[in-house]
Amino acid sequence: MKNIAVIGTGYWGKNLVRNFHSLEALHTICDVNPDTVRDFCAQYPGIQGVAAFSEVLADPDIAGVAISTPAATHGTLIREAILAGKDVYVEKPLCLSEKQGRELNRLARENGCILMVGHLLWYHPVVLKLKELVDQGELGKIRYIYSNRLNLGKLRREENVLWSFAPHDISVILGLTGEMPESIRAQGGNFLHQRIADTTVTMLNFASGIRAHIFVSWLHPFKEQKLVVVGDRQMAVFDDTVPWAEKLQLYPHSIDWSENIPVAHKAEPQYAAVDQDEPLRAECAHFLECIKSRQIPRTDGEEGLRVLSVLNCCQRSMEEERKVVLADLQERAQRAYQAHETAVVDEGVEIGAGTRIWHFSHVIRGSKIGDNCNIGQNVVIGPDVNIGRQCKIQNNVSVYKGVTLEDGVFCGPSMVFTNIYNPRAEIRKMDQVRPTLVKKGATLGANCTIVCGTTIGRYAFVGAGAVVTHNVPDHALVVGNPAKVIGYACECGERLSTDLKCPACRRKYEKFDGKLREVVRQPVKPIAAARFAE
Numbered sequence: 001m002k003n004i005a006v007i008g009t010g011y012w013g014k015n016l017v018r019n020f021h022s023l024e025a026l027h028t029i030c031d032v033n034p035d036t037v038r039d040f041c042a043q044y045p046g047i048q049g050v051a052a053f054s055e056v057l058a059d060p061d062i063a064g065v066a067i068s069t070p071a072a073t074h075g076t077l078i079r080e081a082i083l084a085g086k087d088v089y090v091e092k093p094l095c096l097s098e099k100q101g102r103e104l105n106r107l108a109r110e111n112g113c114i115l116m117v118g119h120l121l122w123y124h125p126v127v128l129k130l131k132e133l134v135d136q137g138e139l140g141k142i143r144y145i146y147s148n149r150l151n152l153g154k155l156r157r158e159e160n161v162l163w164s165f166a167p168h169d170i171s172v173i174l175g176l177t178g179e180m181p182e183s184i185r186a187q188g189g190n191f192l193h194q195r196i197a198d199t200t201v202t203m204l205n206f207a208s209g210i211r212a213h214i215f216v217s218w219l220h221p222f223k224e225q226k227l228v229v230v231g232d233r234q235m236a237v238f239d240d241t242v243p244w245a246e247k248l249q250l251y252p253h254s255i256d257w258s259e260n261i262p263v264a265h266k267a268e269p270q271y272a273a274v275d276q277d278e279p280l281r282a283e284c285a286h287f288l289e290c291i292k293s294r295q296i297p298r299t300d301g302e303e304g305l306r307v308l309s310v311l312n313c314c315q316r317s318m319e320e321e322r323k324v325v326l327a328d329l330q331e332r333a334q335r336a337y338q339a340h341e342t343a344v345v346d347e348g349v350e351i352g353a354g355t356r357i358w359h360f361s362h363v364i365r366g367s368k369i370g371d372n373c374n375i376g377q378n379v380v381i382g383p384d385v386n387i388g389r390q391c392k393i394q395n396n397v398s399v400y401k402g403v404t405l406e407d408g409v410f411c412g413p414s415m416v417f418t419n420i421y422n423p424r425a426e427i428r429k430m431d432q433v434r435p436t437l438v439k440k441g442a443t444l445g446a447n448c449t450i451v452c453g454t455t456i457g458r459y460a461f462v463g464a465g466a467v468v469t470h471n472v473p474d475h476a477l478v479v480g481n482p483a484k485v486i487g488y489a490c491e492c493g494e495r496l497s498t499d500l501k502c503p504a505c506r507r508k509y510e511k512f513d514g515k516l517r518e519v520v521r522q523p524v525k526p527i528a529a530a531r532f533a534e
Contacts (some may be wrong), residue, residue: 001022001024001025002026002027002047002061002070002481003025003027003061003062003064004020004025004026004063005027005030005062005064005065006026006028006029006063006065006068007056007067007077008030008031008067008069009029009036009040010054010068011154011194012068012091013031013069016031016284017040017044019278019280020066020131022281023284023285025288026044027047027059027170028047028048028049028055028056028059029041029044029047029048029050029219030051030052030053030055031049031051034051037049037051045138046115053077053080056343057080057086059150062086063086064087064088064089064287064288064291065081065086065089066090066287066316067090067091069091070159071095071096071159071163072096073103074093074094074095074096075095075097075100077090078104078115081113082104082111082115083107083111085111085113087114087115087116087287087290087291088113088115088116089114089118089188089284089287090115090117090118091117091118091373092119092167092168092171092307093163093167093307093308093311094117094301094308095302095308098263098305098308099121099353100306101301101305103306103371103389105301105302105305105429107329109356112294114287114294115301116290116297116298116299116301117295117300117301117304119168119299119303119304119307120168120279120280120283120285121168121169121171122172122175122275122299123279123280123282123283123286123298125279125282126238126240126248126274127440129248129274130229130236130238132251133173133236134176138193138233138234138250139230139231139232139233139235139236140231140232140233140234141232142176142177142210142427143209143210143211143230143232144210144211144230145176145210145211145212145227145228145230146215146227147172147173147213147214147226147228148216148225149165149166149215149217149224149425150215150216150218150224150225151216151220152218152221152223153218154218154219154372154457155192155198156196157193157196159195159196159519160197160198160200161188161189161197161199161200161216162186162197162200162202162311162314162315163311164216164218164261165216166200166202166216166314167307168489169214169216169227170214170307170310171303171307172227174306174307176229176500177208177210177212179207180309180326181204181205181206181212181307181326182247182325183205183324183325183326184202184203184204184205184310184317184323184324184326184328185202185203185317185322185323185324186201186202186203186315186317186318187317188200188318188319191219192404197318198218198219199216199217199218199219199220200216200217200318201213202215202314202317202379206531210228210420212336213214221461223241225239225241226240226241232531234250234251236249236250236267237249237250237251244274245271248271249269249270249401250270251266251267251269251270251421252267253265254267258330260487262409265365275441314325322425325463327360332503337351337352337354337355337356337362338356339356339357340360340361342359343357343359343361343362343363344361344362344363344459345357345362345363346362346363346364346365346382348365349363349365349366349369349382350371352370352371353372354371354373354507355369355370355371355373356374356375357375359376360411361375361376361377361378361381362378362379362380362382363381364380366382366384366385366387367382367384368516369381369385370387370390370407371389371390373389373390373391373393374391374392376392376393376395376396376397376413377396379393379397379399380397380398380399381398381399382391382399383401384401385399385401385403385404386407387399387404387409388406388407388408388409388440389407389408390407391405391408391410391411391437392409392410394411394412394414395414397411397413397415397416397417399411399417400418400419401419401430401433402434402435402452403435403436403438404435404436404437404438405438406438406442407440407442408441409439409444410442410443410444410445412443412444412446412447413446413447414446414447415445415446415448415450416448416449416450417436417450418436418449418450418451419433419434419436420432420433420452421434433452434452434453436450436452436453436455436456437455438450438456439456439457439474441457441459442456442458442460442461442472443461443462443493444452444456444462445461445462445464445465445466446465447465448464448466448468449467449468450462451468451469454468454469454470454472455472456472457472457474457476458474458475459475459489459491460473460474460475460476460478461475461476461477461478461479461493461495462479463479463480463484466478466479467480467481467483469483470483473485473514473515473516474515475488475490475491475496475509476488477489477495480489486502488509488513488516490504490505490507490509491507492504492507500516
């Protein structure tokens with residue numbers, strides 16, 4: 001079924017075009033260069049060619065997008081695709097920021113979209129065979145791993161050699177060891193440009209005792225792509241520059257001790273039989289299978305995030321010329337929020353980066369607060385409450401157990417949640433908590449009351465002082481006691497006219513199956529030309 005759009009048809013994108021076409025899945029190519037679009041459409045009759053990413057997002061026949069654009073554009077393109085309901089395959093790296101990577105994974109989960117990262121080596125039959133040998137204990141206990149990825153060119157200026165070459169090696173090493181490194185030390189040499197490393201050496205130290213190093217360079221006299229895994233029973237070498245039959249070599253070397261002196265016994269290499277297949281074609285086929293079956297990709301967004309975390313640690317180590325300990329960075333990331341000295345934050349809570357907690361507020365154990373929230377004065381949250389990102393909770397609000405706020409919820413000053421329908425002071429009824437869900441973008445006006453067991457719909461608007469006793473539909477504007485629907489609110493917060501048009505942002509809505517939905521979306525701004533040039 002032709003349901004894939006390839007975004008960016010440059011150095012690597014053209015290979016995705018070729019493979020998705022051979023798999024009879026290519027529907028559209030997207031590239032800002034009209035000559036490129038015309039040439040590809042002539043080469044592959046029957047496909048569509050467009051210049052604007054918005055055209056891809058608006059096409060209901062396109063189920064998935066394959067993104068092969070500069071790394072700096074990945075985060076924005078992935079986000080837009082997921083919000084449009086498209087499954088996503090993106091070339092490495094996932095994006096540049098771990099915070100953005102976590103957000104993309106969250107969006108993919110919440111929208112039920114596939115997010116797959118192009119770590120190509122995990123679709124190479126030799127790497128899969130090597131992983132099988134490691135898991136079966138054929139190499140014994142792994143001692144150390146090293147990887148060399150060297151060549152003369154292709155020289156880049158939008159990224160250094162670490163980000164260009166090393167993601168594949170990091171991905172394989174993390175997969176073979178099954179763990180994240182404890183600490184990282186990286187050094188680089190900038191020979192062609194004072195700010196861009198042409199060669200880097202990275203050392204990874206794992207809690208299990210395994211050590212690994214990665215040497216990458218595009219200033220090397222010859223091409224070398226070699227991965228060596230040393231175990232206490234055998235040593236394996238994956239050499240991607242030799243004929244297929246010799247790519248995976250096993251060395252059953254041994255070491256004996258004689259009078260406290262180690263004596264090495266070398267053995268001839270044995271060649272492991274591996275079925276030949278093109279890794280990129282296998283990777284593209286895997287993406288298509290994931291779209292069809294909804295299975296988690298072998299290299300999903302979470303795997304891409306782990307690789308991204310290591311890459312950022314390597315970069316920091318190079319820049320600061322020191323060893324980086326991952327635990328220190330994780331602890332720092334967890335505390336990347338601001339809390340006033342009078343606020344109390346219990347142990348066992350999770351608070352996102354950029355969140356601010358003001359005077360005399362209390363976050364109770366088990367609660368989770370997303371990124372970039374604003375928690376006002378004298379606010380109590382918890383226990384075990386989930387609050388999404390970019391929420392704003394004004395002064396004197398208590399968010400009790402059983403209440404869940406999705407992203408972008410506004411809680412006005414002194415508004416009230418309840419969690420027990422018929423409370424008694426003398427009778428404990430916490431086993432009768434009725435859940436309350438406030439969906440994305442809803443506004444709860446000052447001094448309103450939300451009786452437990454209700455759901456407030458997406459972008460609904462509860463007027464000041466209202467008492468909500470029943471579910472509130474999406475976009476509904478409710479006021480009074482008990483609250484009644486008197487109109488509808490736009491996503492931007494303005495009241496819709498009687499014909500369901502927004503006087504401020506010009507969105508238009510219609511009623512469908514008893515619910516309000518948007519029928520005319522604002523045009524998606526064209527993505528800058530640089531995003532589609534490899």
